[in-house]
């Protein structure tokens with residue numbers, strides 16, 4: 001990369017200091033040190049600017065979180081005011097701060113009716129650690145301590161702490177550090193294109209949900225505490241389940257009394273065209289993890305919405321729940337969360353996704369399936385994914401080793417677009433404030449990058 005001085009240091013200077021001291025998450029440290037990081041220096045609305053002064057359309061909302069877009073003054077003002085008034089106080093010793101109380105109240109209002117209580121954490125991973133402890137505590141209090149097992153799904157992402165990574169179904173993560181921890185097991189994901197194309201989507205949805213019933217019966221219903229899933233698997237490649245899947249999961253959980261947990265860290269706060277993904281997918285969770293979109297990523301905040309079924313037991317049969325974080329209910333994070341949720345309400349962003357840009361994106365994104373490299377392309381609200389295939393007529397997928405997704409991602413970066421690659425799936429989740437004109441702009445960039453990737457694949461002889 002050439003070096004211009006648009007910030008305090010040149011790009012090369014930033015990259016050298018970065019390589020010398022900063023260990024990035026989910027990164028091959030040596031590889032990145034050789035290549036050099038891309039340095040992002042500012043952002044506005046849906047556009048980032050890098051240290052070379054280049055403008056980039058952020059079709060991933062940062063990391064699925066900047067739902068209201070960059071530069072929202074209401075959030076900046078809320079943080080500034082709270083930092084000035086009370087930058088920190090804890091919620092441990094019979095104390096509380098007004099922003100935490102008000103956000104808890106507002107979250108009870110915007111979440112489905114069974115949710116009236118919240119337990120705050122600092123991130124989605126911590127939220128999922130809380131889920132594991134809370135599920136097991138619930139069954140202990142009910143005199144069924146044997147119900148320890150939590151069932152999750154392969155290729156799920158639930159965070160990177162020991163419990164989060166164990167709940168997740170990423171084989172690469174399990175391969176490091178002796179995971180999963182005991183009592184967490186996985187079933188197959190509802191990925192129709194890869195696993196079920198010999199049946200209809202609806203039939204496959206039922207088949208995939210019944211893998212849960214098989215697992216519950218194999219383990220013994222008296223040993224299973226909960227099932228956890230993302231309404232739409234995000235980091236696993238935006239796997240949108242058939243519409244029959246979640247209602248059948250609900251039926252099975254009800255039948256065996258298993259707690260149903262919705263990890264809404266990505267799907268929450270309007271992403272799927274409703275406030276929460278469970279509403280879009282038609283199920284009624286007992287617990288919900290949230291993070292990211294609660295503050296639009298402006299400051300870290302996460303937590304667990306605790307449904308009445310669980311809350312009543314924890315509260316009424318209680319005793320002390322020996323769990324919590326220094327930053328549970330952090331006043332600055334909660335003040336920003338409040339401003340963010342109110343802004344989503346004021347701007348009508350959930351309706352904007354549901355009635356306007358969601359359907360508009362769906363229509364235009366689906367047309368990508370015409371492209372010679374694309375096997376399937378679909379969206380749910382403002383999440384979209386396409387699968388790049390070797391032979392679209394036969395549906396032959398590329399061997400993993402070719403890293404065709406990474407080739408495409410490289411073209412995206414070079415052309416001013418952030419689109420993420422998960423294996424051979426290219427995924428987007430743009431800020432909810434995106435307009436139709438900006439979707440048009442994004443689609444032009446996506447097509448250009450697909451054409452460039454196709455040309456590469458042809459040149460390399462990957463297609464035949």
Ligand SMILES: Cc1ncc(COP(=O)(O)O)c(C=O)c1O
Nearest residue numbers: 123124125157158159265266291
């Ligand atoms: C569904 C889901 N759950 C949990 C997490 C973990 O959240 P965090 O990175 O804030 O710990 C993520 C992060 O991407 C996620 O997508």
